[in-house]
Amino acid sequence: MDRVLYWSFQIAGHEDSGLVEKRYKNSHIFMKNHYEEHDRILVALDCIIFGFDRSGLKLLLIKRDFEPEKGNWSLMGGFLKREESLDEAADRILHKLTGLKNVYLEQLYGFGEVDRDPVERTVSIAYYALINIQEHDKELMDKYGARWFPINELPDLIFDHPQMVEAAKSRLQYRASHEPVGFELLPEKFTMPELQILYEAIYETELDKRNFRRRILSMDVLVKTDEKQKKYSKKGAYFYKFNEEKYRAKINNGDNLVFKPIKL
Amino acid sequence: MDRVLYWSFQIAGHEDSGLVEKRYKNSHIFMKNHYEEHDRILVALDCIIFGFDRSGLKLLLIKRDFEPEKGNWSLMGGFLKREESLDEAADRILHKLTGLKNVYLEQLYGFGEVDRDPVERTVSIAYYALINIQEHDKELMDKYGARWFPINELPDLIFDHPQMVEAAKSRLQYRASHEPVGFELLPEKFTMPELQILYEAIYETELDKRNFRRRILSMDVLVKTDEKQKKYSKKGAYFYKFNEEKYRAKINNGDNLVFKPIKL
DNA sequence: TTTTAAAAGCGTTATTATAACACTTATTAA
DNA sequence: TTAATAAGTGTTATAATAACGCTTTTAAAA
Numbered sequence: 196m197d198r199v200l201y202w203s204f205q206i207a208g209h210e211d212s213g214l215v216e217k218r219y220k221n222s223h224i225f226m227k228n229h230y231e232e233h234d235r236i237l238v239a240l241d242c243i244i245f246g247f248d249r250s251g252l253k254l255l256l257i258k259r260d261f262e263p264e265k266g267n268w269s270l271m272g273g274f275l276k277r278e279e280s281l282d283e284a285a286d287r288i289l290h291k292l293t294g295l296k297n298v299y300l301e302q303l304y305g306f307g308e309v310d311r312d313p314v315e316r317t318v319s320i321a322y323y324a325l326i327n328i329q330e331h332d333k334e335l336m337d338k339y340g341a342r343w344f345p346i347n348e349l350p351d352l353i354f355d356h357p358q359m360v361e362a363a364k365s366r367l368q369y370r371a372s373h374e375p376v377g378f379e380l381l382p383e384k385f386t387m388p389e390l391q392i393l394y395e396a397i398y399e400t401e402l403d404k405r406n407f408r409r410r411i412l413s414m415d416v417l418v419k420t421d422e423k424q425k426k427y428s429k430k431g432a433y434f435y436k437f438n439e440e441k442y443r444a445k446i447n448n449g450d451n452l453v454f455k456p457i458k459l
Numbered sequence: 460m461d462r463v464l465y466w467s468f469q470i471a472g473h474e475d476s477g478l479v480e481k482r483y484k485n486s487h488i489f490m491k492n493h494y495e496e497h498d499r500i501l502v503a504l505d506c507i508i509f510g511f512d513r514s515g516l517k518l519l520l521i522k523r524d525f526e527p528e529k530g531n532w533s534l535m536g537g538f539l540k541r542e543e544s545l546d547e548a549a550d551r552i553l554h555k556l557t558g559l560k561n562v563y564l565e566q567l568y569g570f571g572e573v574d575r576d577p578v579e580r581t582v583s584i585a586y587y588a589l590i591n592i593q594e595h596d597k598e599l600m601d602k603y604g605a606r607w608f609p610i611n612e613l614p615d616l617i618f619d620h621p622q623m624v625e626a627a628k629s630r631l632q633y634r635a636s637h638e639p640v641g642f643e644l645l646p647e648k649f650t651m652p653e654l655q656i657l658y659e660a661i662y663e664t665e666l667d668k669r670n671f672r673r674r675i676l677s678m679d680v681l682v683k684t685d686e687k688q689k690k691y692s693k694k695g696a697y698f699y700k701f702n703e704e705k706y707r708a709k710i711n712n713g714d715n716l717v718f719k720p721i722k723l
Numbered sequence: 724t725t726t727t728a729a730a731a732g733c734g735t736t737a738t739t740a741t742a743a744c745a746c747t748t749a750t751t752a753a
Numbered sequence: 754t755t756a757a758t759a760a761g762t763g764t765t766a767t768a769a770t771a772a773c774g775c776t777t778t779t780a781a782a783a
Binding site: 261 | 493494497498499500501502525526538539540541542543544545546548566568569570571572573578579580582584
């Protein structure tokens with residue numbers, strides 16, 4: 196009981212100094228009252244981390260190393276600190292696991308059921324990330340007991356993490372039908388069959404390769420190289436690169452550049 | 460200073476009893492430590508409340524009655540309580556202003572810049588609501604100094620509320636192109652010209668009335684009544700009603716019933 | 724009573740986007 | 754030399770979208 200009380204004092208101290216330091220220009224006692232009477236709550240962040248390789252879409256999960264649910268599979272998460280924004284916190288947490296900075300990371304949804312965390316009331320803001328599966332730090336992954344799972348063979352996840360994953364999957368579909376997601380998930384050079392496999396995985400559907408190529412190429416933001424990927428076929432497939440400048444130019448030009456190889 | 464300390468104790472007590480009561484089945488001291496070390500933060504909710512009348516889309520704003528920014532225009536907001544979910548809190552706050560329950564209300568985005576509220580670190584989860592402008596409680600509105608503003612003539616708003624409004628506008632466009640929003644924003648009976656004005660306001664564009672009618676009617680979820688609305692023209696326009704059963708049936712039947720009268 | 728003004732209502736055609744479909748090519752390994 | 758495998762390519766039918774102007778109804782004004 197001593198412990199708990201001690202900790203409580205610390206929190207109180209924290210809150211207090213925050214308030215005093217940031218006292219607003221027109222501050223008076225009424226304002227203070229208004230803010231004071233409300234509950235302070237833990238704010239968590241959880242990251243749904245997508246990767247891709249030839250066998251399909253993957254999710255990066257960690258083995259949770261503290262109670263509750265210790266040892267079970269979980270999304271990478273952490274708690275918001277007073278002095279960082281939500282986006283910064285999500286970045287920090289993603290960096291901690293993958294070693295990557297400047298990753299595509301987007302806020303997904305705030306999960307706020309009262310009992311979603313059995314220990315203490317916690318609101319969690321979920322973010323999803325698209326990363327190039329080759330680029331991240333293997334050592335860090337070992338440290339967190341992290342593993343890539345095929346999107347359709349996920350283990351049981353703790354708390355409301357399954358819901359978070361579902362929400363991230365739909366959001367990824369939405370994004371893929373409005374912007375080119377391939378370029379975050381694929382390495383710099385990739386082949387048409389690879390790009391198609393990616394879209395098929397995202398949309399969970401099969402696409403006609405002739406229609407797919409035509410539509411992708413008609414957007415005129417890919418550059419064909421003269422190298423070939425010979426790992427997966429005897430003939431070999433040409434590598435393409437994404438021309439980001441051209442893409443930005445088209446966007447700025449107001450070209451309705453929709454990266455949607457199929458209707459949804 | 461006494462006040463602040465007193466209040467701090469109260470919060471501490473709160474946190475403590477919450478923790479003890481909800482101690483998890485496998486709970487031990489390590490778990491407690493893990494949660495204890497993190498910051499507790501104010502979680503606010505702000506509601507972007509859309510309404511519609513013949514002159515276009517409207518937003519319901521209130522005059523803020525406490526510091527900071529007292530007297531300035533603001534979205535309706537409030538703070539999350541420990542014992543309610545985010546959705547419940549948003550409902551409560553919307554009900555407080557409009558008197559309405561079972562309103563269309565959807566989470567929009569979590570706003571989490573460190574300095575977004577100058578008094579104390581606050582994360583705000585924004586929700587947007589679609590309400591029938593006729594149905595809400597005028598008395599409550601007076602109580603909060605609330606007023607409907609045309610979406611393109613908004614006053615200056617406090618904090619990051621302008622960003623919230625922008626986000627809500629795009630989300631409304633998205634939703635309108637996937638589901639029939641008209642039926643939350645319009646009264647039970649409405650005319651084709653009214654429905655068209657609504658979509659034009661949402662998409663901020665002009666639509667061809669012949670194409671609009673054809674596409675809306677081809678979805679076969681509207682019922683034409685034999686009453687006419689004669690307020691706005693000499694000829695008068697027929698009232699239509701939404702057939703919600705038919706709509707649900709089509710959705711369940713897997714009919715890709717997209718309520719999108721134009722491409723975006 | 725006739726005319727005018729103002730919004731509602733209605734159909735056709737051209738254009739563009741999407742979907743369906745099958746054979747040839749390049750290469751390695753048998 | 755040939756067999757097996759994935760890569761690569763074009764055409765046609767169908768469906769969705771966009772463009773377009775005249776007629777109808779009725780209240781109010783002349």
